[in-house]
Amino acid sequence: MSRAPPREGPSPTGVAVSPEVEAALASGGAVVALESTIICHGMPYPKNLQTAMEVEAIVRENGAVPATIAILNGVPHVGLNSEQLKNLAISGSQFQKTARRDIAQVVASGSNGATTVSATMFFAHKVGIPIFVTGGIGGVHRYGEKTMDISSDLTELGKTPVAVISAGVKSILDIARTLEHLETQGVTVAAYRTNEFPAFFTETSGCKVPCRVDSPEECAKIIYANQNMHLGSGILIAVPVPKQHAASGKVIESAIQQSLKEADDKRIIGNAITPFILDRVKVLTGGSSLEANIALVKNNALTGAKIAVALSDLRKRVTNRPVRSAL
Secondary structure (H helix, E strand, C coil): CCCCCCCCCCCCCCCEECHHHHHHHHCCCCEEEECCHHHHHCCCCCHHHHHHHHHHHHHHHCCCEEEEEEEECCEEEECCCHHHHHHHHHHHHHCEEECHHHHHHHHHCCCCEEECHHHHHHHHHHHCCCEEECCCCCCEECCHHHHCCECHHHHHHHHCCCEEEECECCCCECHHHHHHHHHHCCCEEEEECCCECCECCECCCCCECCEEECCHHHHHHHHHHHHHCCCCCCEEEECCCCHHHHHHHHHHHHHHHHHHHHHHHCCCCHHHHHHHHHHHHHHHCCCHHHHHHHHHHHHHHHHHHHHHHHHHHHHHHHHHCCCCCCC
């Protein structure tokens, strides 16, 4: 019996899923969602294309299928081919930075959108991908109790059952309040092979986590339990910076702290504080923050792929487990 050709356009869900991703999902294989904002808005061309291809390769080398997500000409795509990935990288900031709130407008106008954490989670869940790898998530900004500047990443984690693998949040944010907000949203927060929540460029933040996981299999069990209980909320698995990058991380962290002091001295608050600090950190570190960021994403991709494989194996074992008779 001949097989139907793969779909070229969007499915009935309104999302175009690549043949590779569709086949992996249909067979219960391991799939890892990847965002596109880091490609379009996180680094210059051709560094962004090189990084995107290397991250996808890491996912494949560890037994999973990468699914980079973006909106192309108004159509959400899950899984990009090499030409689409290249176009994304070359276009850069011409692609609109797209969070959940922006999806309808970008789709309706037939525009191009680079998905942030919240939008990537939304589309991943829509097509059945349970794991998403990124660099770091947004959080509660400093003075957030006054400005109400809280990333939509946190509310997305509270209502979308996708496991997000990240290096925590940058210390330019209020990490303690970020963790409090995640608790309010009912989000399981786990740290990978540590008891402390990582602060993106550094292994420690001074904030303990309620859950520690030490293997991909442990992560998979938590994700499976979350799905099986239909909790409806996401999971954040925070992976510390690799040891070999800890030294540069400390330099960057020092620059962040200096930038925060400068911002305080200049009385910069609200939505002006983040651009100011990021610009100062880049200057103070001579651009090394970008290389550290890339290293983090690659490490998260490695961990995320292993978790995705462990989850796929767990699901298959449960599905194939013989049912005992009650008699």
